[in-house]
Amino acid sequence: MAAAPQGVLDLLSPYPPGWGGTLLMGAASTIAISVGAFLIGLLLGTGGAFGKLSGNRPLGLLLSLYTTAIRAIPELILIVGLYYAGMDGLNRLLTAVNLPAIEVNGFVVAVAVLGFVQGAYVTEVLRGAILAIPVGQIDAAKAFGMGPMLRFRRVILPALLPNALPGLANLWMSITKDSALVAVVGYQELALATRLAGASTKHYFIFFLASALLYLAITLVSNIVFNLIERHVRRGQPKPHEEHTA
Amino acid sequence: MTFSWIVSYWPLLLAGAGQTVLLLVISVAFGFVVAIGLAFAQVSGGPLTQYLARGYCTFFRGTPLLIQLWLLYYGVGALLPMIPGLRQSLFWPILREGFFFAAVSFTLNYAAYEAEVLRGALLAVSKGELEAGRAFGMRPFTLIRRIWLPRAIRIALPTIGGEIVMQLKATPLAFTVTVMDLYAVASKVRQDTLLVYEPLIVVTVFYLILTAIIARAFRLIEAQVPSRR
Numbered sequence: 001m002a003a004a005p006q007g008v009l010d011l012l013s014p015y016p017p018g019w020g021g022t023l024l025m026g027a028a029s030t031i032a033i034s035v036g037a038f039l040i041g042l043l044l045g046t047g048g049a050f051g052k053l054s055g056n057r058p059l060g061l062l063l064s065l066y067t068t069a070i071r072a073i074p075e076l077i078l079i080v081g082l083y084y085a086g087m088d089g090l091n092r093l094l095t096a097v098n099l100p101a102i103e104v105n106g107f108v109v110a111v112a113v114l115g116f117v118q119g120a121y122v123t124e125v126l127r128g129a130i131l132a133i134p135v136g137q138i139d140a141a142k143a144f145g146m147g148p149m150l151r152f153r154r155v156i157l158p159a160l161l162p163n164a165l166p167g168l169a170n171l172w173m174s175i176t177k178d179s180a181l182v183a184v185v186g187y188q189e190l191a192l193a194t195r196l197a198g199a200s201t202k203h204y205f206i207f208f209l210a211s212a213l214l215y216l217a218i219t220l221v222s223n224i225v226f227n228l229i230e231r232h233v234r235r236g237q238p239k240p241h242e243e244h245t246a
Numbered sequence: 247m248t249f250s251w252i253v254s255y256w257p258l259l260l261a262g263a264g265q266t267v268l269l270l271v272i273s274v275a276f277g278f279v280v281a282i283g284l285a286f287a288q289v290s291g292g293p294l295t296q297y298l299a300r301g302y303c304t305f306f307r308g309t310p311l312l313i314q315l316w317l318l319y320y321g322v323g324a325l326l327p328m329i330p331g332l333r334q335s336l337f338w339p340i341l342r343e344g345f346f347f348a349a350v351s352f353t354l355n356y357a358a359y360e361a362e363v364l365r366g367a368l369l370a371v372s373k374g375e376l377e378a379g380r381a382f383g384m385r386p387f388t389l390i391r392r393i394w395l396p397r398a399i400r401i402a403l404p405t406i407g408g409e410i411v412m413q414l415k416a417t418p419l420a421f422t423v424t425v426m427d428l429y430a431v432a433s434k435v436r437q438d439t440l441l442v443y444e445p446l447i448v449v450t451v452f453y454l455i456l457t458a459i460i461a462r463a464f465r466l467i468e469a470q471v472p473s474r475r
Contacts, residue, residue, distance in 0.1 A: 074453055077449055077450055177309070180313060204320035205320075209317060212309040212313050215313060
Protein backbone atom coordinates (compact mmCIF):
# COMPACT_ATOMS: atom_id res chain seq x y z
CA MET A 1 0.00 0.00 0.00
CA ALA A 2 1.48 3.33 1.06
CA ALA A 3 5.18 3.84 0.61
CA ALA A 4 7.47 3.12 3.55
CA PRO A 5 8.31 6.15 5.75
CA GLN A 6 11.84 6.03 4.39
CA GLY A 7 10.53 6.48 0.83
CA VAL A 8 8.23 9.32 1.84
CA LEU A 9 11.02 11.25 3.49
CA ASP A 10 13.15 10.74 0.40
CA LEU A 11 10.35 12.22 -1.72
CA LEU A 12 10.18 15.30 0.48
CA SER A 13 13.93 15.76 0.79
CA PRO A 14 14.97 19.28 -0.20
CA TYR A 15 17.58 17.99 -2.65
CA PRO A 16 16.82 16.34 -6.00
CA PRO A 17 15.54 13.71 -6.63
CA GLY A 18 13.45 14.79 -3.61
CA TRP A 19 10.79 17.44 -4.25
CA GLY A 20 10.99 19.30 -0.93
CA GLY A 21 13.09 22.06 -2.50
CA THR A 22 10.55 22.63 -5.26
CA LEU A 23 7.78 22.83 -2.67
CA LEU A 24 9.71 25.27 -0.50
CA MET A 25 10.49 27.44 -3.54
CA GLY A 26 6.78 27.37 -4.32
CA ALA A 27 5.97 28.41 -0.76
CA ALA A 28 8.47 31.28 -0.98
CA SER A 29 6.87 32.39 -4.22
CA THR A 30 3.40 32.17 -2.62
CA ILE A 31 4.57 34.40 0.24
CA ALA A 32 6.21 36.85 -2.19
CA ILE A 33 3.03 37.11 -4.29
CA SER A 34 0.90 37.57 -1.17
CA VAL A 35 3.13 40.26 0.33
CA GLY A 36 3.27 42.18 -2.94
CA ALA A 37 -0.47 41.96 -3.48
CA PHE A 38 -1.19 42.89 0.13
CA LEU A 39 0.95 46.03 -0.13
CA ILE A 40 -0.70 47.08 -3.39
CA GLY A 41 -4.06 46.34 -1.78
CA LEU A 42 -3.20 48.55 1.20
CA LEU A 43 -2.21 51.39 -1.11
CA LEU A 44 -5.33 51.10 -3.27
CA GLY A 45 -7.49 50.55 -0.20
CA THR A 46 -6.22 53.65 1.60
CA GLY A 47 -6.92 55.74 -1.47
CA GLY A 48 -10.28 54.04 -1.93
CA ALA A 49 -11.38 54.57 1.66
CA PHE A 50 -10.52 58.28 1.69
CA GLY A 51 -12.04 58.64 -1.78
CA LYS A 52 -15.28 57.11 -0.59
CA LEU A 53 -15.35 59.32 2.50
CA SER A 54 -14.42 62.49 0.59
CA GLY A 55 -18.02 63.09 -0.42
CA ASN A 56 -17.08 63.57 -4.09
CA ARG A 57 -20.07 62.09 -5.97
CA PRO A 58 -18.49 60.86 -9.25
CA LEU A 59 -15.47 59.47 -7.38
CA GLY A 60 -17.75 57.79 -4.85
CA LEU A 61 -19.80 56.14 -7.59
CA LEU A 62 -16.67 54.92 -9.36
CA LEU A 63 -15.28 53.48 -6.14
CA SER A 64 -18.49 51.75 -5.17
CA LEU A 65 -18.61 50.19 -8.64
CA TYR A 66 -15.06 48.94 -8.02
CA THR A 67 -15.72 47.49 -4.58
CA THR A 68 -19.12 46.03 -5.44
CA ALA A 69 -17.97 44.36 -8.66
CA ILE A 70 -14.81 42.91 -7.14
CA ARG A 71 -16.61 41.55 -4.12
CA ALA A 72 -19.50 40.04 -6.11
CA ILE A 73 -17.51 38.25 -8.84
CA PRO A 74 -15.87 34.88 -8.06
CA GLU A 75 -12.11 35.25 -7.45
CA LEU A 76 -11.18 32.71 -10.09
CA ILE A 77 -13.09 34.55 -12.82
CA LEU A 78 -11.58 37.87 -11.71
CA ILE A 79 -8.08 36.49 -11.73
CA VAL A 80 -8.40 34.77 -15.11
CA GLY A 81 -10.20 37.77 -16.65
CA LEU A 82 -7.86 40.41 -15.24
CA TYR A 83 -4.81 38.29 -16.03
CA TYR A 84 -5.63 38.25 -19.73
CA ALA A 85 -7.03 41.79 -19.74
CA GLY A 86 -3.88 43.05 -18.00
CA MET A 87 -1.52 41.32 -20.43
CA ASP A 88 -3.65 42.37 -23.36
CA GLY A 89 -4.02 45.97 -22.24
CA LEU A 90 -0.32 46.39 -21.63
CA ASN A 91 0.57 45.00 -25.05
CA ARG A 92 -2.00 47.21 -26.77
CA LEU A 93 -0.53 50.18 -24.96
CA LEU A 94 2.93 49.17 -26.17
CA THR A 95 1.75 48.75 -29.76
CA ALA A 96 0.06 52.13 -29.58
CA VAL A 97 3.39 53.78 -28.83
CA ASN A 98 5.16 51.64 -31.45
CA LEU A 99 6.96 49.30 -29.09
CA PRO A 100 7.14 45.55 -29.62
CA ALA A 101 4.71 43.43 -27.60
CA ILE A 102 6.30 41.69 -24.64
CA GLU A 103 5.62 38.55 -22.66
CA VAL A 104 4.93 40.00 -19.22
CA ASN A 105 6.45 38.36 -16.20
CA GLY A 106 3.83 36.09 -14.64
CA PHE A 107 4.85 37.19 -11.16
CA VAL A 108 4.19 40.85 -11.87
CA VAL A 109 0.79 40.15 -13.38
CA ALA A 110 -0.19 37.84 -10.52
CA VAL A 111 0.78 40.45 -7.93
CA ALA A 112 -0.97 43.26 -9.81
CA VAL A 113 -4.18 41.29 -10.30
CA LEU A 114 -4.38 39.99 -6.72
CA GLY A 115 -3.48 43.45 -5.40
CA PHE A 116 -6.25 45.06 -7.45
CA VAL A 117 -8.73 42.53 -6.04
CA GLN A 118 -7.39 42.98 -2.52
CA GLY A 119 -7.72 46.78 -2.79
CA ALA A 120 -11.51 46.52 -2.94
CA TYR A 121 -11.68 44.55 0.29
CA VAL A 122 -9.15 46.81 2.03
CA THR A 123 -11.20 49.86 1.00
CA GLU A 124 -14.21 48.56 2.91
CA VAL A 125 -12.21 47.54 5.99
CA LEU A 126 -10.47 50.92 6.20
CA ARG A 127 -13.63 52.88 5.50
CA GLY A 128 -15.32 51.20 8.46
CA ALA A 129 -12.26 51.72 10.65
CA ILE A 130 -12.05 55.43 9.80
CA LEU A 131 -15.76 55.90 10.47
CA ALA A 132 -15.29 54.33 13.90
CA ILE A 133 -12.87 57.08 14.97
CA PRO A 134 -14.68 59.52 17.29
CA VAL A 135 -15.26 62.75 15.34
CA GLY A 136 -14.03 64.81 18.29
CA GLN A 137 -10.50 63.47 17.91
CA ILE A 138 -10.27 64.68 14.32
CA ASP A 139 -11.94 68.00 15.22
CA ALA A 140 -9.42 68.47 18.01
CA ALA A 141 -6.56 67.86 15.58
CA LYS A 142 -8.06 70.44 13.21
CA ALA A 143 -8.48 72.89 16.07
CA PHE A 144 -4.78 72.51 16.87
CA GLY A 145 -4.09 73.59 13.28
CA MET A 146 -2.77 70.25 12.02
CA GLY A 147 -2.63 69.91 8.24
CA PRO A 148 -4.20 66.90 6.49
CA MET A 149 -0.92 64.93 6.31
CA LEU A 150 0.07 65.57 9.91
CA ARG A 151 -3.49 64.77 11.02
CA PHE A 152 -3.38 61.47 9.16
CA ARG A 153 -0.01 60.49 10.59
CA ARG A 154 -0.52 61.56 14.18
CA VAL A 155 -4.24 61.10 14.81
CA ILE A 156 -6.11 59.14 12.16
CA LEU A 157 -3.59 56.34 11.58
CA PRO A 158 -2.98 55.44 15.23
CA ALA A 159 -6.71 55.61 15.97
CA LEU A 160 -7.63 53.59 12.89
CA LEU A 161 -5.18 50.70 13.24
CA PRO A 162 -6.78 48.95 16.23
CA ASN A 163 -10.14 49.03 14.42
CA ALA A 164 -8.73 47.87 11.09
CA LEU A 165 -6.25 45.21 12.17
CA PRO A 166 -8.62 42.25 12.65
CA GLY A 167 -10.11 42.90 9.21
CA LEU A 168 -6.68 43.35 7.63
CA ALA A 169 -5.49 40.12 9.26
CA ASN A 170 -8.44 38.28 7.73
CA LEU A 171 -7.63 39.76 4.33
CA TRP A 172 -3.99 38.69 4.62
CA MET A 173 -5.11 35.13 5.40
CA SER A 174 -7.47 35.11 2.47
CA ILE A 175 -4.86 36.44 0.08
CA THR A 176 -2.33 33.74 0.99
CA LYS A 177 -5.04 31.26 0.07
CA ASP A 178 -6.28 33.14 -2.99
CA SER A 179 -2.75 33.22 -4.35
CA ALA A 180 -3.19 29.47 -4.99
CA LEU A 181 -5.60 30.49 -7.75
CA VAL A 182 -2.81 31.89 -9.91
CA ALA A 183 -1.80 28.24 -10.36
CA VAL A 184 -4.79 28.04 -12.69
CA VAL A 185 -3.31 30.67 -15.02
CA GLY A 186 -0.02 28.78 -14.94
CA TYR A 187 2.22 30.74 -12.62
CA GLN A 188 4.29 28.43 -10.46
CA GLU A 189 3.66 28.96 -6.78
CA LEU A 190 3.06 26.38 -4.08
CA ALA A 191 -0.14 24.88 -5.50
CA LEU A 192 1.24 24.37 -8.99
CA ALA A 193 4.63 23.16 -7.72
CA THR A 194 2.77 20.55 -5.68
CA ARG A 195 0.79 19.40 -8.66
CA LEU A 196 3.94 19.04 -10.75
CA ALA A 197 5.66 17.08 -7.99
CA GLY A 198 2.62 14.84 -7.72
CA ALA A 199 2.32 14.34 -11.45
CA SER A 200 5.91 13.26 -11.92
CA THR A 201 6.09 10.90 -8.93
CA LYS A 202 2.42 9.78 -8.74
CA HIS A 203 2.56 10.34 -4.97
CA TYR A 204 -0.15 12.98 -5.07
CA PHE A 205 -1.44 12.38 -1.56
CA ILE A 206 1.89 12.94 0.20
CA PHE A 207 2.65 16.11 -1.72
CA PHE A 208 -0.75 17.72 -1.35
CA LEU A 209 -0.75 16.92 2.35
CA ALA A 210 2.72 18.45 2.67
CA SER A 211 1.66 21.59 0.81
CA ALA A 212 -1.54 21.89 2.85
CA LEU A 213 0.64 21.82 5.96
CA LEU A 214 2.89 24.50 4.47
CA TYR A 215 -0.14 26.76 3.88
CA LEU A 216 -1.32 25.98 7.39
CA ALA A 217 2.09 26.95 8.77
CA ILE A 218 1.90 30.27 6.90
CA THR A 219 -1.56 30.90 8.39
CA LEU A 220 -0.57 29.99 11.94
CA VAL A 221 2.63 32.05 11.91
CA SER A 222 0.72 35.03 10.45
CA ASN A 223 -1.82 34.63 13.21
CA ILE A 224 0.86 34.97 15.87
CA VAL A 225 2.42 37.96 14.12
CA PHE A 226 -0.91 39.77 13.78
CA ASN A 227 -1.73 39.11 17.44
CA LEU A 228 1.59 40.70 18.41
CA ILE A 229 0.97 43.72 16.17
CA GLU A 230 -2.53 44.11 17.53
CA ARG A 231 -1.26 44.01 21.11
CA HIS A 232 1.22 46.73 20.14
CA VAL A 233 -1.30 49.08 18.50
CA ARG A 234 -3.76 48.55 21.34
CA ARG A 235 -1.23 49.43 24.02
CA GLY A 236 -2.62 52.08 26.28
CA GLN A 237 -6.20 51.26 25.34
CA PRO A 238 -8.41 50.24 28.24
CA LYS A 239 -9.43 46.59 28.11
CA PRO A 240 -13.22 46.44 27.77
CA HIS A 241 -13.46 42.95 29.28
CA GLU A 242 -11.31 39.96 30.07
CA GLU A 243 -9.48 38.85 26.97
CA HIS A 244 -10.47 35.31 26.00
CA THR A 245 -8.02 33.35 23.92
CA ALA A 246 -9.72 31.67 20.99
CA MET B 247 -18.11 42.05 -28.50
CA THR B 248 -19.84 39.13 -30.11
CA PHE B 249 -22.42 37.04 -28.35
CA SER B 250 -23.73 35.07 -31.32
CA TRP B 251 -22.08 31.92 -29.95
CA ILE B 252 -24.71 31.80 -27.22
CA VAL B 253 -27.21 30.53 -29.80
CA SER B 254 -25.30 27.29 -30.31
CA TYR B 255 -23.94 26.94 -26.80
CA TRP B 256 -26.96 27.68 -24.66
CA PRO B 257 -27.88 24.04 -23.88
CA LEU B 258 -24.32 23.48 -22.66
CA LEU B 259 -24.38 26.74 -20.67
CA LEU B 260 -27.64 25.72 -19.07
CA ALA B 261 -26.26 22.30 -18.12
CA GLY B 262 -23.17 23.99 -16.70
CA ALA B 263 -25.27 26.40 -14.66
CA GLY B 264 -27.20 23.39 -13.35
CA GLN B 265 -23.97 21.73 -12.20
CA THR B 266 -22.87 24.93 -10.48
CA VAL B 267 -26.16 25.30 -8.61
CA LEU B 268 -26.18 21.59 -7.73
CA LEU B 269 -22.67 21.84 -6.26
CA LEU B 270 -23.74 24.87 -4.22
CA VAL B 271 -26.91 23.24 -2.90
CA ILE B 272 -25.20 19.95 -2.02
CA SER B 273 -22.25 21.57 -0.27
CA VAL B 274 -24.37 24.07 1.67
CA ALA B 275 -26.98 21.50 2.74
CA PHE B 276 -24.59 18.75 3.85
CA GLY B 277 -22.01 21.24 5.08
CA PHE B 278 -24.58 22.87 7.35
CA VAL B 279 -25.40 19.51 8.98
CA VAL B 280 -21.71 18.77 9.57
CA ALA B 281 -21.24 22.32 10.87
CA ILE B 282 -23.97 21.87 13.51
CA GLY B 283 -22.11 18.82 14.82
CA LEU B 284 -18.76 20.64 14.78
CA ALA B 285 -20.18 23.71 16.52
CA PHE B 286 -21.80 21.70 19.34
CA ALA B 287 -18.63 19.62 19.67
CA GLN B 288 -16.70 22.83 20.33
CA VAL B 289 -19.26 24.46 22.61
CA SER B 290 -20.38 21.55 24.76
CA GLY B 291 -18.13 18.60 23.90
CA GLY B 292 -15.50 16.97 26.08
CA PRO B 293 -11.83 18.01 25.81
CA LEU B 294 -11.06 15.44 23.07
CA THR B 295 -14.05 16.28 20.82
CA GLN B 296 -13.38 19.99 21.35
CA TYR B 297 -9.77 19.50 20.32
CA LEU B 298 -10.67 17.46 17.24
CA ALA B 299 -13.39 19.84 16.08
CA ARG B 300 -11.12 22.84 16.53
CA GLY B 301 -8.33 21.08 14.66
CA TYR B 302 -10.72 20.31 11.81
CA CYS B 303 -11.79 23.94 11.53
CA THR B 304 -8.22 25.24 11.73
CA PHE B 305 -7.03 22.87 8.99
CA PHE B 306 -9.86 23.58 6.57
CA ARG B 307 -9.86 27.34 7.19
CA GLY B 308 -6.08 27.58 7.07
CA THR B 309 -5.49 25.87 3.72
CA PRO B 310 -6.71 26.90 0.26
CA LEU B 311 -9.82 25.16 -1.05
CA LEU B 312 -7.92 24.43 -4.26
CA ILE B 313 -5.38 22.36 -2.32
CA GLN B 314 -8.13 20.51 -0.44
CA LEU B 315 -9.87 19.76 -3.71
CA TRP B 316 -6.69 18.49 -5.36
CA LEU B 317 -5.70 16.53 -2.22
CA LEU B 318 -9.01 14.73 -2.43
CA TYR B 319 -9.22 14.32 -6.21
CA TYR B 320 -5.62 13.44 -7.02
CA GLY B 321 -4.46 12.17 -3.62
CA VAL B 322 -7.36 10.20 -2.19
CA GLY B 323 -8.58 9.50 -5.72
CA ALA B 324 -5.32 7.69 -6.43
CA LEU B 325 -5.55 5.70 -3.20
CA LEU B 326 -9.20 4.65 -3.58
CA PRO B 327 -8.65 1.94 -6.24
CA MET B 328 -6.36 0.19 -3.75
CA ILE B 329 -9.31 -0.61 -1.50
CA PRO B 330 -10.16 -4.22 -2.43
CA GLY B 331 -13.51 -4.73 -4.12
CA LEU B 332 -14.29 -1.02 -4.51
CA ARG B 333 -13.73 -0.98 -8.25
CA GLN B 334 -16.26 -3.76 -8.72
CA SER B 335 -18.81 -2.12 -6.45
CA LEU B 336 -21.94 -0.20 -7.29
CA PHE B 337 -20.42 3.07 -6.13
CA TRP B 338 -17.42 3.09 -8.45
CA PRO B 339 -19.04 5.06 -11.28
CA ILE B 340 -19.82 7.85 -8.78
CA LEU B 341 -16.49 7.63 -6.97
CA ARG B 342 -14.64 8.06 -10.25
CA GLU B 343 -16.30 11.38 -11.08
CA GLY B 344 -14.73 14.76 -10.46
CA PHE B 345 -18.16 15.95 -9.33
CA PHE B 346 -18.10 13.60 -6.35
CA PHE B 347 -14.73 14.90 -5.17
CA ALA B 348 -15.76 18.51 -5.72
CA ALA B 349 -18.99 17.99 -3.77
CA VAL B 350 -17.17 16.30 -0.87
CA SER B 351 -14.36 18.86 -0.60
CA PHE B 352 -16.73 21.86 -0.93
CA THR B 353 -18.94 20.32 1.76
CA LEU B 354 -16.03 19.75 4.18
CA ASN B 355 -14.74 23.27 3.52
CA TYR B 356 -18.12 24.97 3.94
CA ALA B 357 -18.69 23.02 7.17
CA ALA B 358 -15.49 24.40 8.68
CA TYR B 359 -16.41 28.05 8.00
CA GLU B 360 -20.05 27.60 8.98
CA ALA B 361 -19.08 25.83 12.21
CA GLU B 362 -17.18 28.94 13.31
CA VAL B 363 -20.23 31.11 12.62
CA LEU B 364 -22.54 28.73 14.48
CA ARG B 365 -20.11 28.37 17.38
CA GLY B 366 -20.26 32.11 17.95
CA ALA B 367 -24.04 32.12 17.62
CA LEU B 368 -24.47 29.20 20.05
CA LEU B 369 -22.43 31.09 22.63
CA ALA B 370 -24.51 34.21 21.99
CA VAL B 371 -27.80 32.57 22.99
CA SER B 372 -28.54 33.96 26.41
CA LYS B 373 -28.10 31.64 29.38
CA GLY B 374 -31.56 32.60 30.69
CA GLU B 375 -33.34 31.10 27.71
CA LEU B 376 -31.50 27.82 28.12
CA GLU B 377 -32.14 27.80 31.85
CA ALA B 378 -35.82 28.45 31.23
CA GLY B 379 -35.90 25.43 28.94
CA ARG B 380 -34.19 23.29 31.54
CA ALA B 381 -36.58 24.52 34.22
CA PHE B 382 -39.42 23.23 32.06
CA GLY B 383 -37.78 19.81 32.30
CA MET B 384 -36.47 19.68 28.71
CA ARG B 385 -33.91 17.01 28.06
CA PRO B 386 -30.63 18.17 26.44
CA PHE B 387 -31.68 17.04 22.97
CA THR B 388 -35.09 18.75 23.16
CA LEU B 389 -33.43 21.87 24.48
CA ILE B 390 -31.10 21.93 21.48
CA ARG B 391 -33.86 21.21 18.98
CA ARG B 392 -36.43 23.67 20.36
CA ILE B 393 -34.37 26.52 21.78
CA TRP B 394 -30.60 26.50 21.46
CA LEU B 395 -30.21 25.72 17.75
CA PRO B 396 -33.18 27.76 16.42
CA ARG B 397 -32.11 30.80 18.45
CA ALA B 398 -28.50 30.42 17.27
CA ILE B 399 -29.55 30.13 13.62
CA ARG B 400 -31.60 33.32 13.96
CA ILE B 401 -28.60 35.11 15.40
CA ALA B 402 -26.31 33.79 12.66
CA LEU B 403 -28.74 34.33 9.78
CA PRO B 404 -27.14 37.42 8.17
CA THR B 405 -23.69 35.81 8.37
CA ILE B 406 -24.98 32.55 6.90
CA GLY B 407 -26.22 34.47 3.85
CA GLY B 408 -22.73 35.91 3.39
CA GLU B 409 -21.12 32.49 3.80
CA ILE B 410 -23.36 30.98 1.12
CA VAL B 411 -22.38 33.74 -1.31
CA MET B 412 -18.70 33.04 -0.50
CA GLN B 413 -19.33 29.36 -1.19
CA LEU B 414 -21.01 30.23 -4.49
CA LYS B 415 -17.95 32.24 -5.48
CA ALA B 416 -15.74 29.22 -4.78
CA THR B 417 -17.64 26.84 -7.09
CA PRO B 418 -15.75 27.65 -10.34
CA LEU B 419 -12.75 25.80 -8.85
CA ALA B 420 -14.57 22.55 -9.62
CA PHE B 421 -13.57 22.94 -13.28
CA THR B 422 -9.98 22.02 -12.31
CA VAL B 423 -11.19 18.48 -11.52
CA THR B 424 -13.10 18.04 -14.80
CA VAL B 425 -16.54 19.10 -13.54
CA MET B 426 -18.47 20.64 -16.46
CA ASP B 427 -19.80 23.58 -14.45
CA LEU B 428 -20.66 26.95 -15.96
CA TYR B 429 -17.08 28.16 -15.77
CA ALA B 430 -15.82 25.01 -17.53
CA VAL B 431 -18.37 25.55 -20.30
CA ALA B 432 -17.15 29.14 -20.63
CA SER B 433 -13.55 27.88 -20.92
CA LYS B 434 -14.64 25.48 -23.64
CA VAL B 435 -16.35 28.31 -25.50
CA ARG B 436 -13.15 30.33 -25.17
CA GLN B 437 -11.12 27.54 -26.69
CA ASP B 438 -13.62 26.90 -29.49
CA THR B 439 -14.27 30.49 -30.52
CA LEU B 440 -11.05 32.22 -29.39
CA LEU B 441 -13.17 34.87 -27.69
CA VAL B 442 -11.42 35.96 -24.49
CA TYR B 443 -13.85 38.13 -22.56
CA GLU B 444 -17.40 37.40 -23.75
CA PRO B 445 -17.75 33.94 -22.14
CA LEU B 446 -16.33 35.30 -18.89
CA ILE B 447 -18.85 38.15 -18.99
CA VAL B 448 -21.74 35.70 -19.42
CA VAL B 449 -20.51 33.64 -16.43
CA THR B 450 -20.08 36.80 -14.37
CA VAL B 451 -23.63 37.93 -15.08
CA PHE B 452 -24.92 34.50 -14.03
CA TYR B 453 -23.01 34.72 -10.75
CA LEU B 454 -24.24 38.25 -10.09
CA ILE B 455 -27.84 37.17 -10.62
CA LEU B 456 -27.41 34.18 -8.32
CA THR B 457 -25.78 36.37 -5.66
CA ALA B 458 -28.69 38.81 -5.89
CA ILE B 459 -31.18 35.95 -5.53
CA ILE B 460 -29.42 34.60 -2.43
CA ALA B 461 -29.22 38.07 -0.86
CA ARG B 462 -32.90 38.67 -1.61
CA ALA B 463 -33.92 35.27 -0.22
CA PHE B 464 -32.08 35.96 3.01
CA ARG B 465 -33.66 39.38 3.32
CA LEU B 466 -37.07 37.71 3.04
CA ILE B 467 -36.16 35.02 5.58
CA GLU B 468 -34.82 37.62 7.99
CA ALA B 469 -38.03 39.60 7.63
CA GLN B 470 -39.95 36.51 8.78
CA VAL B 471 -38.06 36.42 12.04
CA PRO B 472 -39.60 38.69 14.64
CA SER B 473 -37.04 40.90 16.28
CA ARG B 474 -37.22 43.71 18.79
CA ARG B 475 -35.54 46.69 17.22
